Amino acid sequence: MTVATASRFGTPQVLLGLSIAILVIVVAVPVLLIFFNAFWVDGHFNVADVIKVLREKDTYQALLNSLILASGVTVTGTIVGTFFAWLVTRTDLPFKGAMKVLFLVPFMLPSFIGALAWKMLLSPRAGYINRFFIDVLGFDGPIFDIYTFAGIIGVETMYLFPFVFIQVSGALERMDPTLEESARISGADLFTITRKITIPLVLPSILSGALLIMLYSMAHFGTVAVLGIEAGIYNIPTLIYEKIHQSAGSFNSIRTGTVLATVLVITAAFILWLQNKVLSRGRYQIIAGKSFRPTELKLRGLRTPMLVFCLAYIGFTIVLPTATIFMVGGLKTYGLPFVAENLTWENYRYILFEWQLTRDAIWNSLTLGFTAAIITMFAGVIISYVIVKMRVRGKGLLEFLGMLPFSVPGSVIALGVILAWSGKYGVNLYNTVWIILVAYIARYMAFSLKANSAALEQVHDSLVEAARASGATMWQALRDIVLPLVRPGMLAAFFLIFLPALRELTVSVLLYGPTTRTIGVAIYTLNEDGETVYSAALAGIALVIIVLGEGVIKRVFKGAVGRKG
């Protein structure tokens, strides 16, 4: 804040206190309780026990699996993402604009629904593709088993490669082409230029995207839960889920959970730190903010094959699984071939209008998403305001707390709120919808802080000071100047929370009660219970809601930008 106050206790202190309180209650307390439960046994600090837990076979195996899966996905995702990024920015591939949009579609789709689709297609015995090869082509066994490390890595790659794709295509577009041209004039051939100039310049972006994939994959629940558990492949989040669910909150399983969660938090913090380091070192001057027209590589004879390859990739990774979900959702019984007489709208009608369980789930997700988005949006605006704009003693603590939400994965949040809000400290929200709400606020706070502080950075201090000098009190200046100017940022925060919350699984799967299933939980549990057809139908409905939501966002933002200009 640029307006200083001499008083010891004024509005700035109130806002700072409020911001700290929100972050402490929602994020810090759950995380601290996890550390506390992991390291504090019978009233004293205990590392030996933590090591003992880590050396237990299943814990140790889950850590190893997480590492194998995350490394595998990071490598494949980075290769796929970098290759397509290069293809759509630096070659004369046809329909590049459309391709670029299509490669971002996987970001919209929940990966556990994708995993579900791939299970229907490639599970060793019942998968449609495997069955086709065995029954029709006379193969002896399945051509591909999805319940393997390779299967999980493949599916996660399909949904996570956009992290690298976005970063690298952005960097390639912003890179000054004169750098490459001058190398060419100096006599270097294209291969040398790519190796010596282009790759070193975009390497920070590649690394940063790769680390994002790693961060996400490390803490990823859905795909592993759908595809791994069958074959006994657990990673950290799925083992936490298993421990909490199977053993009904026994001390030992909670402890194992907290130790695993601690490992996850430390890993996440380390990856984020590394990414920060890569980004700050890689911020070369030569990658200017301006948009240049880069020199394009002529694909010549490869032009059409490359286009076909891209379309095949998109067809295989987006269209095929999506179509499978809708088709299976329309089957009378799972396993029947896809012919007209086996297909019906009845499943969709039943889960939308009749079945209490699925109707509850849709209602819960909509209301939870909306409420969490509204609360987190406002809390984020207040906290960002204090961090970005205020000059008040004690802000350092808030800045530290503000970093916290970024490095706490969903399953950790969920475990933390179980520890904090299960009655041990006076409030019992367990099995209610409120515990999911609290967890959502914690989980999505990072999005809100990011969007709102970006918007607030744009509001120069002198705009507020001008209002103060015009006779406005601090509140009037906030209401008349700051709020209207950060409204686009707040709106962005709202949708950045609302849409992911609609398809959320990791957090709610640990927290749901009999009547508090979310859409994600309902899809997941229906699938677990063998109700594959209803599970697919609900997933189809979720996809429709998500796509519609994305459409609304695009429209709203075009409007918002138009008004601003």
Place this chain on the structure above:
Amino acid sequence: MADVRIAGLVKRYGTKSVLAGLDLDLADGECFTLLGPSGCGKTVLLRLIAGFEVPDAGTIAIGGERVADAASGRAVPPNERGLGVVFQDYAVWPHMSVTDNVAYPLKLARVGASARRERTLRAIGQVGLEGLDARLPSQLSGGQQQRVALARALVSEPRLLLLDEPLNNLDANLREEMRFEIKALQRKLGITIFYVTHDQEIALGIADRIAVMDMQGRLRQIGAPEEIYERPADAFVFRFLGTANFLPVRREGSALCVGDPGVPWTGPAPDRPGDALAAGFRPSDVQLARTGSGLPGIVRRASFLGAQVDYLIDVVGREIRAALPSHECLDRDLLFTEGEACRVGFATVQWFEADAIDEEAR
């Protein structure tokens, strides 16, 4: 409409002291300019007067009312100080039209709708923005945005107008035009103006009185523009108000010498005692001749600039700059070429201690 009294003002940021015991009085209705290099603390002083900062010691009174007093902890918030402020970056609210921007102070003051409309239109007219009232700031040029900021600061008829380098981002023509307009408005409305700038031309052109601040936040001299220009208190002020030439002058017995080995000094006699002195003069104070009694010089560089001719002249091993009106050069055959010898005389000379020569213009 209000005088300002500042006494013993201290402002520190961490361990860095920006202002250390500053005293300054502004008379009611005067246009006062605070002139100083960037980063000297002049904006801090403006922000202290506005109430955006709180002093660590000292008092500020506006129109007899004590608005800041570090001893008692009193700090009237900016919105209750009855000010108009114009910022360097305009600070025009991008989401409001010109009318809304200008009317905002009146809206806060609960001025009735009809009076508000009338006064808003008048203020917009005063700064020459008639017909643009429905535009958004993004549809205005920088100069027009600056005028919106000025109209907004004037609309509530503040007793004190604070201007922080408001003309910095404007081109030369517009800057001059706005300078006149601000001066004219100030005369018409009789408000007190506190104007902060590092541009000595604007300062000299607009001010009734000028204060020159150095990098330590000390006021080196306060006075009328011509007084500051003609009788600078020290070499810092002299340097800051325009291009400055210095020549070292030594007193040897009763004789005066320039340079080493040295030639006799031919200019006006020093007005201060001491054996080691510095003669300071502006390029326009230099008088050139082809022969005569002046100091011997060699023209190193000659630039014909239209209205005047600029020379870089070597005088006993030191380079000085001279500026002569073109017509004088033509009339008196003073168009020198590089390498030619000349004689250098002085219309007026400011005398300083010898160490003024080495002191960087800070």
